[in-house]
Structure formats: structure tokens, C-alpha cells
Amino acid sequence: MLNERLADKLRREVANIDVTADEPMSAHTTFKIGGPADLFCLPSTADALRELLLWARAEGQPVFALGGGSNLLVRDGGVRGVVVSTARLSRIERIEDTWLEAECGVPLAKLASFARDCSLSGLEFAQGIPGSVGGGVYMNAGAYGGSLEQSVRETDALSADGGAVTVRGGEHAFGYRKSCFADGGTVLRTRIELSHGDRDEIAAQMDDYRERRRSTQPLEYPSAGSAFKRPPGLFAGKLIQDSGLKGARVGGAQVSEKHAGFIINTGGATASDVLGLIEKIQIEVFRQFGVMLESEIRVIGEDE
Numbered sequence: 471m472l473n474e475r476l477a478d479k480l481r482r483e484v485a486n487i488d489v490t491a492d493e494p495m496s497a498h499t500t501f502k503i504g505g506p507a508d509l510f511c512l513p514s515t516a517d518a519l520r521e522l523l524l525w526a527r528a529e530g531q532p533v534f535a536l537g538g539g540s541n542l543l544v545r546d547g548g549v550r551g552v553v554v555s556t557a558r559l560s561r562i563e564r565i566e567d568t569w570l571e572a573e574c575g576v577p578l579a580k581l582a583s584f585a586r587d588c589s590l591s592g593l594e595f596a597q598g599i600p601g602s603v604g605g606g607v608y609m610n611a612g613a614y615g616g617s618l619e620q621s622v623r624e625t626d627a628l629s630a631d632g633g634a635v636t637v638r639g640g641e642h643a644f645g646y647r648k649s650c651f652a653d654g655g656t657v658l659r660t661r662i663e664l665s666h667g668d669r670d671e672i673a674a675q676m677d678d679y680r681e682r683r684r685s686t687q688p689l690e691y692p693s694a695g696s697a698f699k700r701p702p703g704l705f706a707g708k709l710i711q712d713s714g715l716k717g718a719r720v721g722g723a724q725v726s727e728k729h730a731g732f733i734i735n736t737g738g739a740t741a742s743d744v745l746g747l748i749e750k751i752q753i754e755v756f757r758q759f760g761v762m763l764e765s766e767i768r769v770i771g772e773d774e
């Protein structure tokens with residue numbers, strides 16, 4: 471009821487945003503897990519997103535930026551404050567010969583296909599990553615030796631007080647699955663530089679990566695991708711498999727039989743199940759190999 475009243479206030483005061491109160495986050499994460507967000511907001515323009523940040527600040531509401539929800543575990547008690555989905559900020563443009571500009575809500579796969587259709591090479595790796603441009607820049611998404619840091623040149627972002635900033639080159643502070651945006655800021659749009667390539671070769675490379683994913687990853691189950699970061703010189707999946715944990719379960723969460731680096735939701739898994747399984751894996755791998763695995767999945771929200 472309180473959230474409904476707050477939603478009404480937001481609807482009256484900021485234009486071009488769809489607002490829902492008490493929206494289940496399980497509907498917006500690839501894990502299909504997560505309790506309700508107090509306010510779930512879908513701005514249709516960058517200006518509306520900026521206005522929303524200012525409104526939330528004035529109301530004392532924390533804001534969480536949601537992309538594809540593909541690297542997230544939302545706890546069962548849900549998220550207090552505002553979850554802002556970037557899904558409608560989805561413009562892509564070729565701004566110069568080898569340069570593209572994409573808004574934060576563009577799916578990475580769509581950007582990769584756009585690049586292929588322009589015969590531009592450099593995003594083949596991104597075709598099978600189920601996240602958005604904003605989440606991809608935040609995470610420095612990568613696969614098969616490629617990552618966004620290789621092509622991202624400039625990013626327009628908003629600070630918590632709605633101020634506009636442009637981050638350039640090394641200021642992105644890209645590292646393994648991280649960037650400067652871990653310290654704050656909402657990615658609005660990014661500009662990437664690619665190289666000329668042959669459309670058929672780019673397409674063939676994408677097909678090859680797609681087939682590799684299909685044959686090795688449990689894409690038929692909800693998950694958030696690799697559950698753990700790669701420890702230096704090692705593979706998390708192999709350590710988990712060698713610990714005898716393939717198929718291990720806590721409630722509805724299971725270590726995938728197909729790829730031990732993935733935790734899957736076999737149906738009705740809660741966030742507590744997943745967190746329990748993460749802990750079980752960490753303890754067992756540390757006991758057997760002395761390696762403490764670090765979760766790659768971002769965990770947000772409150773327990774029930």
C-alpha cells in the first residue's frame with residue numbers, strides 16, 4: 471500500500487516512466503529468482519532516467535540499475551527503493567566508419583549482430599552473452615579471449631545526483647569482470663571502436679561460439695552464468711567438478727551436471743538455496759584444494 475502510494479507520487483511527478491509497485495524480481499532475472507522491488511521503473515528516455523535519479527535522491531530512495539538481470543541474484547525479501555530497468559533505452563547507431571554508439575539497454579547480442587551486419591569485427595564474443603550494454607560495461611563482460619574493454623572507448627554516465635559525466639579510455643578502469651562503475655554511476659550510452667571485417671567470417675565465428683556454448687553450458691535451465699570468477703591459472707568449474715560436487719543440491723539449486731561452473735535453478739529455487747549452495751561449494755573446494763572461490767554473481771536485496 472505504501473509502495474503503491476509512492477508509485478503514484480512518482481507517476482505524477484516524472485513523465486515517461488512506467489512504474490510498478492512490489493514487482494517480483496524473479497520476472498526480471500535470468501535465474502528466475504528474487505523477491506519484490508518496492509518500485510520497478512521503466513524510463514523510456516535518458517532524460518526520464520535522469521529525472522528519476524533526482525526524484526529518488528530527493529525522496530531518500532536508493533536506486534539500483536538493472537540491465538538484463540543475467541548476473542544477478544536477488545534475495546528472497548526483495549529490493550528496497552527503486553529498481554530502474556534500462557530495457558527501453560535501446561538505440562544503436564553507427565556514428566563513424568568503425569564506431570558504434572549504443573544505449574545502455576541494448577542487448578549485447580543485438581549490438582553484436584548490428585556490428586556483424588556492418589561488417590565490423592570485435593564483438594563476435596558477445597553474441598551469446600545474455601546481458602545489456604550497461605551491465606556489460608559495468609562487468610567488463612567477456613568470453614573466448616574477447617572482452618568489452620578491447621573496444622569500449624567512451625561512456626556517458628550519470629552520477630547519483632544526476633550529473634552527466636563522460637568516461638574515456640583508461641578511466642573505465644577495466645579489469646577482470648569489473649570497471650569503474652562498481653564505485654557508482656549509471657551507464658547511459660557507450661561508444662565502441664571496431665575494425666573492418668568480412669561479414670561471413672564474423673557470422674561463422676559467432677556460429678562457432680554459439681555452438682560451443684550450446685554444447686557445454688546448461689542453457690536449458692535458468693542461471694546467472696558462471697557462478698564463480700576464474701581463480702588465477704585455474705578453472706572454477708574444474709575445481710568444483712574435481713571436488714565431487716557435480717549435481718550437488720541445496721533445495722531447488724543445483725551444480726549443473728553439464729558444466730560444474732554453473733548453478734542452475736531446477737524449479738522453485740530460492741535465493742537462500744543458491745547462497746547455501748555457493749557456501750557449500752566454497753567450503754568444499756577450499757577444504758580440498760585450498761582455493762577460496764569468489765562469486766561472480768552480484769547479490770542484492772534483503773533476506774525474507
Ligand SMILES: Cc1cc2nc3c(=O)[nH]c(=O)nc-3n(C[C@H](O)[C@H](O)[C@H](O)COP(=O)(O)OP(=O)(O)OC[C@H]3O[C@@H](n4cnc5c(N)ncnc54)[C@H](O)[C@@H]3O)c2cc1C
Pocket residue numbers: 500534535536537538539540541542556574598599600601602603604605606607608609610611612613651655656657658687689693694695696768
Ligand atoms: C547463460 C549465461 C551465460 C553467460 N555468459 C557470460 C560470458 O560468457 N561472459 C560474461 O562476462 N558474462 C556472462 N554471463 C553473465 C552476464 O550475462 C554478464 O555479466 C552481463 O554483462 C550482465 O549484464 P546485465 O545487463 O544482465 O547486468 P545485470 O545482471 O542486470 O546487472 C549486473 C550489474 O551491472 C549493473 N548494471 C546494469 N546496467 C547498468 C547500467 N546501465 N549502469 C550501471 N550499472 C549497470 C547492475 O547494477 C549490476 O550491478 C552469462 C550469464 C548467463 C545467464
